[in-house]
Amino acid sequence: MIPQAPFLCFITDDALSPVALTEQALRGGAAMIQLRHKSASSNQLFSWAVEIRKLCRNYGATLIINDRADIALASQADGVHLGQQDLPAAAARKLLGKKYIIGVSASSPSEAVQAERDGADYIGFGHIFPTSSKEKAFLPLGPESLGQVASLVTLPIIAIGGIHAENAASLISLGASAVAVISAISRATNPLQTALELTEAIKRRVE
Amino acid sequence: MEHKKLQLTPLPRLYLISSGEEPFNLGTKLLEQLKRLPPALPCMVQIREKHLEARALFSLALQAQKIMLPEGTLLLLNERTDIAFAVGLQGVHLQENSLAPNRLRSFFPKLLFGKSVHSLAAARIAEETGADYLLFGPIFDTPSKRRYGSPQGLEKLGELCQKTSLPVFAIGGITPWNAASCRAEGAYGVAALSIFRDSTGLSETIEQFYRALYP
Numbered sequence: 195m196i197p198q199a200p201f202l203c204f205i206t207d208d209a210l211s212p213v214a215l216t217e218q219a220l221r222g223g224a225a226m227i228q229l230r231h232k233s234a235s236s237n238q239l240f241s242w243a244v245e246i247r248k249l250c251r252n253y254g255a256t257l258i259i260n261d262r263a264d265i266a267l268a269s270q271a272d273g274v275h276l277g278q279q280d281l282p283a284a285a286a287r288k289l290l291g292k293k294y295i296i297g298v299s300a301s302s303p304s305e306a307v308q309a310e311r312d313g314a315d316y317i318g319f320g321h322i323f324p325t326s327s328k329e330k331a332f333l334p335l336g337p338e339s340l341g342q343v344a345s346l347v348t349l350p351i352i353a354i355g356g357i358h359a360e361n362a363a364s365l366i367s368l369g370a371s372a373v374a375v376i377s378a379i380s381r382a383t384n385p386l387q388t389a390l391e392l393t394e395a396i397k398r399r400v401e
Numbered sequence: 402m403e404h405k406k407l408q409l410t411p412l413p414r415l416y417l418i419s420s421g422e423e424p425f426n427l428g429t430k431l432l433e434q435l436k437r438l439p440p441a442l443p444c445m446v447q448i449r450e451k452h453l454e455a456r457a458l459f460s461l462a463l464q465a466q467k468i469m470l471p472e473g474t475l476l477l478l479n480e481r482t483d484i485a486f487a488v489g490l491q492g493v494h495l496q497e498n499s500l501a502p503n504r505l506r507s508f509f510p511k512l513l514f515g516k517s518v519h520s521l522a523a524a525r526i527a528e529e530t531g532a533d534y535l536l537f538g539p540i541f542d543t544p545s546k547r548r549y550g551s552p553q554g555l556e557k558l559g560e561l562c563q564k565t566s567l568p569v570f571a572i573g574g575i576t577p578w579n580a581a582s583c584r585a586e587g588a589y590g591v592a593a594l595s596i597f598r599d600s601t602g603l604s605e606t607i608e609q610f611y612r613a614l615y616p
Contacts (some may be wrong), residue, residue: 235498236480261455263483268504279454285487 195272196295196316196350197225197256199371200396202389203352205230205260207380215380216246220253222379222389223397226352226372228275228297230260243269258297263289273297275318278305283312297352301332303343310347318374319343321355322365326377337361337368344369359391366396412534413473414590414614415607416445416570420598423450423461431461434597435468439604442611443473445570445590447494447515455484463488475513482509494536497523501530519553524565536592537561539573540583545594546573555586562587577609581616590614 203226204219206212216227227250229243243259247269250257258273259266263286266274273295276283283298290296298309299318306317324334340353350371357365357373365373373396382388419431431448438444448462462478466488470476477492478485482505485493492513495502502514516532518524524535539546540558552573562569568589575583575591583591591614596606 235496236500237498240500240504262481264481264486264505264508265500267483267508268500279456281455281459281483281487285459286483289483289487 195256197372199350200366201225201372202393202396203228203372203374204379204389205354205374205376207376208232210380212242213245213249215385217249218385219379219389220249220255222386223393224255224379224389226256226258226374228258228260228374229271230275232261236262236265239265240269243271247271256295258295266290266294273315275299276314283309283314287313300343301335303339303346306343306347306349306351310349314349316350316352316371317343317347318352318354319370320353320374322353323356323361325356337365340365340368340370357392359388359395362392362395363398372396410473412568412589413443413445413475414584415442415610416447416536416572416590416592417596418447418449418592418594420595421449421451422598423453429461429464431597432464432468434603435465435470437603438471438474439607440471442607443471443475444607445475445477445592446470447477447479447592448490449479449494451479455481459484459488462490466490477513477515482512485509485512492533495532501526502533503531506531518561521561521564524561524567524569528565528567532567534568534570534589535561535565536570536572537588538571538592540571541574541579543574543594555582558583558588559586562589577606577613580610580613584614 202224204224205228247257257271258275259271260275261280263274275297277299283296286296295315297316298314300306300309309317321334352372352374353365353370354374357375358378362373379385379388423429423431475491477494478490479494482493486509494515496517513533515534516527517536518527539552542552558571570590570592571583571588572592575593580591
């Protein structure tokens with residue numbers, strides 16, 4: 195199940211071991227975890243997924259596996275997240291059926307519309323702000339782009355890219371259902387504290 | 402989605418592996434070579450293009466799947482069970498440090514699961530965890546594997562083949578001239594890595610392998 199909006203999504207850091215950081219993020223209120231580790235072997239990825247799935251169940255959080263629908267199935271995760279260079283969403287849907295969540299990355303309104311047509315359950319949209327987590331081929335989309343996308347699709351939108359406790363709330367106001375972070379938590383001096391601040395920032399705005 | 406039922410007939414004894422040099426844009430050598438496979442000489446064919454992202458791999462595998470291949474040919478994909486299933490291939494080949502077949506089998510009951518192994522211990526684990534066949538090597542000296550140390554040799558191949566009930570394909574430096582010696586050690590078949598790299602004489606090379614493997 196996609197968590198109730200607004201929520202925080204923590205995406206694991208390619209360069210770090212994911213389990214301990216995930217637990218900090220969950221303690222700090224993250225309601226969705228995306229396990230992403232492009233260089234790990236599938237056996238390693240599976241082991242992490244099983245451990246993190248247990249943690250997620252304990253915290254009532256949702257576990258999404260990046261790219262690998264086969265690992266999502268084998269580890270009984272809740273879904274898969276697909277980039278534009280990953281498996282097409284329609285192919286993943288045939289494999290996973292309706293019970294699994296399929297998220298798709300979009301970095302333009304047209305990609306978001308296409309993702310909705312392809313049967314995605316949510317859209318990861320970004321990068322909104324400049325980010326250090328990944329090499330980027332294009333400039334940040336800016337927070338205003340969220341409003342535009344939100345008017346074009348009905349799916350929940352998870353904003354990503356350069357998000358921290360100071361700018362998170364504004365993105366929810368602009369139509370995002372959630373914010374996703376990688377390095378804001380994984381590279382924080384205190385990951386738990388940072389997650390708590392992010393959660394508080396996005397929840398405060400709805401009260 | 403249609404899946405060819407796994408043949409109950411024995412697996413082909415010749416196992417071909419793609420060059421690992423397929424381009425991103427599908428202007429591809431592999432597809433041309435698949436079209437030129439000699440009829441009546443079925444092979445196992447593994448698409449192994451680790452540098453391709455999932456979308457490109459999906460497109461490549463889909464194109465390959467649409468080609469009319471010699472009857473009995475089994476098309477497999479390296480590592481990605483989800484993609485192999487999505488495009489309707491016959492199987493998937495897993496590395497030694499990949500997920501165990503029995504973690505995947507129940508979700509993909511019709512797929513053939515192969516596993517690369519480099520030791521007796523790994524072969525035992527692969528068999529216990531549900532592999533359908535093994536790739537074992539490198540048997541002979543091969544430039545691409547030199548950095549991993551000396552080859553396993555025929556003797557280790559023989560020992561491994563005795564200790565597993567699974568079909569074992571010998572890999573690494575295999576030619577039509579040493580293929581028979583692998584069979585003599587108990588290997589079920591042989592895997593040729595570079596055969597697709599040299600597109601000239603593909604049929605001829607396959608015929609030579611066939612003569613060695615099916616005397």
